[in-house]
Amino acid sequence: MRDTRSTRTFFVIAATVALAVAGCTSGNSGSSASGGGNANATVPTTPVTLTWWHNGSAQPLLGLWQSVADDYHKAHPNVTIKIDPLQNEQFLTKVTAALQTNDPPSIYQQWGSGRMATEVTSGKVMDITQAAAPWIGELNPKITVGWQQNGKQYGVPYDQHAVGFWYRKDLFAQAGITTPPTTLDELNADVVKLKAANIPAIAIGSKDRWPDAFYWDYFAVRECPTSVLKGSTDLKLNDPCWARAGNDLQAFIATNPFQNAFLGTPAQTGAGSSAGMLANGKAAMELQGDWEAVTMVSLTTDTNLTSKIGWFPFPAVPGGKGDPKVVLGGGDGFSCTTKATGACVDFLKYISSTPVQEKLAAAALVPVNEAAVGSITDPNVKENAQVLQNAPYVQIYFDTSFPFTVGQALDDAVANYFAGKGTPATIVQSVTQSASGGK
Amino acid sequence: MSEAGTVTDRLGVSAGGTTDSTDPVGRTAPRPAGHSRRRRQRLELAVLLGPPLLLFVGFVLAPIALAAYYSLYNWTGFGALGNFIGIQNFHDAFAGSVFRGAIIHNLIIVGLSLVLQLPISIALALLLNRRLRGRSFLRLVVFAPYVLSEAITAVIWLLMLQPGGLVDVGFKAVGLGGFIHQWLADTNIVLYTLFVVLTWKFIGFGIILLLAGLQGIPTELREAAALDGAGAWQTTRYVIIPLLGPTIRIWIFLSVIGSMQVFDTVWIMTLGGPAGASTTIATYMIDHGFRRLEQGYGSAVAVILFAICFVFALAYQRFALRRDTDGALTRMVG
Numbered sequence: 058m059r060d061t062r063s064t065r066t067f068f069v070i071a072a073t074v075a076l077a078v079a080g081c082t083s084g085n086s087g088s089s090a091s092g093g094g095n096a097n098a099t100v101p102t103t104p105v106t107l108t109w110w111h112n113g114s115a116q117p118l119l120g121l122w123q124s125v126a127d128d129y130h131k132a133h134p135n136v137t138i139k140i141d142p143l144q145n146e147q148f149l150t151k152v153t154a155a156l157q158t159n160d161p162p163s164i165y166q167q168w169g170s171g172r173m174a175t176e177v178t179s180g181k182v183m184d185i186t187q188a189a190a191p192w193i194g195e196l197n198p199k200i201t202v203g204w205q206q207n208g209k210q211y212g213v214p215y216d217q218h219a220v221g222f223w224y225r226k227d228l229f230a231q232a233g234i235t236t237p238p239t240t241l242d243e244l245n246a247d248v249v250k251l252k253a254a255n256i257p258a259i260a261i262g263s264k265d266r267w268p269d270a271f272y273w274d275y276f277a278v279r280e281c282p283t284s285v286l287k288g289s290t291d292l293k294l295n296d297p298c299w300a301r302a303g304n305d306l307q308a309f310i311a312t313n314p315f316q317n318a319f320l321g322t323p324a325q326t327g328a329g330s331s332a333g334m335l336a337n338g339k340a341a342m343e344l345q346g347d348w349e350a351v352t353m354v355s356l357t358t359d360t361n362l363t364s365k366i367g368w369f370p371f372p373a374v375p376g377g378k379g380d381p382k383v384v385l386g387g388g389d390g391f392s393c394t395t396k397a398t399g400a401c402v403d404f405l406k407y408i409s410s411t412p413v414q415e416k417l418a419a420a421a422l423v424p425v426n427e428a429a430v431g432s433i434t435d436p437n438v439k440e441n442a443q444v445l446q447n448a449p450y451v452q453i454y455f456d457t458s459f460p461f462t463v464g465q466a467l468d469d470a471v472a473n474y475f476a477g478k479g480t481p482a483t484i485v486q487s488v489t490q491s492a493s494g495g496k
Numbered sequence: 497m498s499e500a501g502t503v504t505d506r507l508g509v510s511a512g513g514t515t516d517s518t519d520p521v522g523r524t525a526p527r528p529a530g531h532s533r534r535r536r537q538r539l540e541l542a543v544l545l546g547p548p549l550l551l552f553v554g555f556v557l558a559p560i561a562l563a564a565y566y567s568l569y570n571w572t573g574f575g576a577l578g579n580f581i582g583i584q585n586f587h588d589a590f591a592g593s594v595f596r597g598a599i600i601h602n603l604i605i606v607g608l609s610l611v612l613q614l615p616i617s618i619a620l621a622l623l624l625n626r627r628l629r630g631r632s633f634l635r636l637v638v639f640a641p642y643v644l645s646e647a648i649t650a651v652i653w654l655l656m657l658q659p660g661g662l663v664d665v666g667f668k669a670v671g672l673g674g675f676i677h678q679w680l681a682d683t684n685i686v687l688y689t690l691f692v693v694l695t696w697k698f699i700g701f702g703i704i705l706l707l708a709g710l711q712g713i714p715t716e717l718r719e720a721a722a723l724d725g726a727g728a729w730q731t732t733r734y735v736i737i738p739l740l741g742p743t744i745r746i747w748i749f750l751s752v753i754g755s756m757q758v759f760d761t762v763w764i765m766t767l768g769g770p771a772g773a774s775t776t777i778a779t780y781m782i783d784h785g786f787r788r789l790e791q792g793y794g795s796a797v798a799v800i801l802f803a804i805c806f807v808f809a810l811a812y813q814r815f816a817l818r819r820d821t822d823g824a825l826t827r828m829v830g
Contacts, residue, residue: 157573179575326654
């Protein structure tokens with residue numbers, strides 16, 4: 058009798074939980090039906106609260122975004138913005154989980170392209186095509202296109218990035234290098250000179266994998282014509298230029314340009330990271346995004362760092378069919394979710410406006426609103442902006458432009474190749490294999 | 497079910513109050529009183545067991561069931577579960593060399609823990625159990641790493657193990673410069689480097705556990721052994737170690753389960769690299785489930801890890817812990 062009772066109680070409880078879970082699930086599917094609905098960018102007359110997840114968890118962005126939210130609230134007292142700054146790495150897990158619930162943040166950090174396309178399938182990312190149409194033209198179209206999917210705008214970038222070589226002017230001088238290299242042969246010659254002067258030529262954060270991918274990405278950008286790059290989203294990579302990118306990478310790694318034990322070096326953690334090595338004069342070059350200007354400052358006590366650091370674009374590759382002015386890059390942006398109201402789009406409009414974009418420029422970011430580019434003070438960031446402006450095409454990093462799963466498989470394959478596992482061909486195969494569902 | 501009966505009987509004893517406390521519930525007591533008391537017991541049971549049961553079902557059983565369900569789909573984690581693929585994910589996992597490597601890495605960590613950590617823990621526990629000057633301080637020193645969070649431990653060691661870092665400087669200072677390796681960059685040694693860090697982090701726990709075990713050994717037994725003419729080694733070998741048996745068996749259990757699930761330290765220090773040389777089942781699961789957004793596949797890996805730990809736990813309880821936990825657990829599973 059007792060046993061029967063307790064069994065029955067157990068089932069009652071289990072059924073309650075099951076119902077609760079089922080309730081959540083059915084709620085999910087109900088709301089996803091409304092996903093993708095168009096937003097009307099009007100500011101509401103009743104009070105609303107927008108929750109905002111961004112990755113500016115450290116200064117200067119932390120304070121900057123707070124002031125942007127405060128200013129917006131002052132101008133629109135009906136709209137309160139609740140900020141939740143997250144570490145970059147947290148977005149993967151938190152956004153994935155949040156977009157499965159009925160309570161995602163109103164605005165969240167969005168890197169566009171393949172990853173955004175994956176998130177859009179949740180039905181929780183707001184289609185802002187019409188609402189943003191009146192003002193999105195003010196932003197660099199080479200970048201905003203990355204936040205589109207099937208012709209619909211699902212987010213707005215606030216800054217743009219270019220990947221290139223950061224270098225130490227003092228160490229270059231020490232090795233007798235007078236001008237930064239413009240071709241691969243010159244770069245190779247400079248590596249030899251630096252090593253002869255006992256200076257680690259290039260720092261790389263291979264532990265984190267994605268810095269490795271920049272090399273393959275750029276060799277592909279230099280080897281492949283722009284039309285082939287644009288068509289790469291079919292994930293077939295049939296053109297022989299993709300294989301040549303792997304061969305170029307193989308030849309480059311063979312020159313042994315990287316620091317000792319680079320496979321275990323993190324990209325941005327501590328003074329021993331690749332960014333820290335450059336900031337502290339322990340290596341002469343690093344292939345990284347423009348964000349490195351801000352990253353390096355926090356990794357050294359050197360107050361004169363900016364004057365010692367220079368930047369040059371990835372050199373031209375002899376025989377390559379790619380336009381040497383094409384830049385590998387991307388941007389950071391925000392998406393609204395379907396939980397948000399029209400106020401969200403209005404807030405994105407505010408972030409894209411020249412006054413806010415000028416603030417970003419002053420904080421050493423490359424603003425996506427080209428009217429604000431003039432406010433950049435850092436000479437290296439200014440050069441980044443110039444290169445982006447002159448680029449006939451900006452190739453978004455392949456790990457982002459490809460569907461998310463495929464992009465990460467590519468990063469892993471390149472990282473494995475750096476560690477001596479695989480061949481130039483396996484890098485291309487990783488893309489085609491992952492695209493067809495391989496693990 | 498007999499276990500549930502035992503608990504109820506015990507509850508009945510404590511709630512029984514005025515009646516004979518040795519009386520089995522509801523057998524000899526007068527019917528009306530027994531009836532109301534039974535209701536009270538059921539209420540108590542519901543109040544006491546309800547919330548934990550709810551939590552257990554909601555946060556342990558339901559997620560396991562959901563993971564098993566998701567593992568049958570090719571699912572990115574967004575939108576509806578559309579693409580049912582049966583056991584394809586499990587097949588892919590076992591067919592992949594990286595996942596098979598991950599299982600081997602976990603087994604290596606399990607093996608090294610048993611072969612190296614256990615003897616070191618026992619030796620240090622025996623040492624710290626003796627009366628010696630500064631014993632409390634030494635115990636504190638040995639236990640301190642365990643108190644640090646795994647993330648902090650991993651970051652500290654990550655920085656110390658960089659080329660020219662504190663570890664290399666230390667080796668050079670004592671004239672062992674030739675022993676310096678690429679600790680985290682060499683695919684042949686990275687796993688063993690991580691094992692050293694894990695040992696540094698967790699050895700304090702084993703020592704504290706064994707010290708507690710040693711405290712439970714009556715001094716009379718040592719005295720008796722001494723009177724019989726046993727030396728220090730003989731006392732340790734034939735009296736202390738056998739009596740530490742239950743504690744050692746529990747340590748082995750926790751160590752094996754912990755070694756199978758190791759994640760934080762590896763993820764922060766190497767992300768499972770270079771080239772998968774330090775990938776464990778758990779880092780592989782997160783890498784695919786979240787970094788690659790293959791949540792269906794990640795769920796399949798989670799189910800495999802759960803199955804390995806579950807089978808080990810049941811078998812170990814059944815065969816190794818049977819005597820130690822007799823009456824508490826074995827009856828339920830056996």
